[in-house]
Amino acid sequence: MAGRGYGPIIGDGLWSNNQALVAMLGLCPLLAVTTTATNGLGMGLATTTVLVLSNATISLIRNLVRPEVRLPVFVLVIASFVTAVELSMQALLYELYLVLGLFIPLIVTNCAIIGRAEAFASKTSLDRAVVDGLAMGIGFTLVLVGLGALRELLGQGTLFYQAHLLLGDAARGFSLTLGDDFQGALLAILPPGAFIGLGMLIALKNIIDKRVQRARKARAGQRQPVSDPAPEPAPETAPRPVAS
Template sequence: MSLGTIVRNGLWEQNVVFAQLLAMCPSMAVTSSGTNGLGMGLATTAVLVVANVLVSAIRHTVSAQVRIPVFVVLIAGLVTVVDMAMNAWLHELYKVLGLFIALIVVNCAILGRAEAFAVKAGPLAAAVDGLAMGLGFTGALTAIGLVREFLGAGTLFAQASSLLGPGFAFLELQLPGYGGMLLMILPPGGFAVLGFMLAGKRLLERRGARPAAAAAPAGCC
């Protein structure tokens, strides 16, 4: 499999949220704003990349009988490091995301990529797969969070400077005179936004498939 195909699969074809429908708990719980979704997605991406590389590196030395427990312990160790790093350097974001950082350990996407891809591929391909899957997950969380935040509060990337650092202050936007709809920030709003985005993705895929089908040569009867 080429690196381009791996990237396309991670970002679109096999997107963790919009295609595989995994990690629904953080997808609904932390996407009340784009800032929260971006922070959670980047933390998960870091774990995905390093976990994939390490799993690929040890794939020939760990027996099949114990590889799942080994992978779980490895992922748990990486999540602990990320948890401590965010507590030290991104403390405000750490307080907002809270328990969901530790719950990265049970994110099916991470163990799933280790078992389905990294254990069968070299370190470079595994790293690209982890990065693509992580960025696809980050994009999905950020997109859901931005839509919910804009409709619910009339803001975009609220408190980005305080949660992610002063360098992200340029992302903060406020829609004047709009009070927002509280429902969109609550859990029902998250499911509604996710549903419309899933429908939009399916629609785009159908429209993209029509020109390809029309251009394909007709088969014999």
């Protein structure tokens, strides 16, 4: 664990071990708040902040916490940072805080955060714990934004609607629309649409992984030297009978 480079850690967080598409963790906020890309981005940034701060803190105190009480301590650390993030959003991004509602404090119960604390941060150095938290958080955020954008486009015909709730008044012009006459699919913004959209993203990732794997096998086969075929053995001839 200690000798692992940053590259594999980042690759795991963004793709290979993405907490939403592979580990299937944190599905409650993933499915509930992704009615728009803005909501997904806001929840993703909050989750990433908690992941990075909790990973860093747990890595620093890992040698001070007895194994018998490590999980309660980890939950206490995570809950402290979730409370700080919730109060910050309530003070700075109040309208977005009202939209996300209960799902901000529910970050405490996000299995992705406690899972990274137990499986990685508590067993490695500070720098790697921070990189892991950042990579896992960004990977989770990308799925939130992607699913939110998909559902928003299909359901409402908009993209980054109400972006000013997160990015300020300067982002009022960021919203894109497919036209006032667009007839959206109501299913996309309902809970079943969230499951269908997530299934489509998982299927897309699996297709990409299989194609990459086949391409690697093909390149590996081309690099193997072609050996000369072994000479065929000469056919055996039956001995001639000796005339008496």
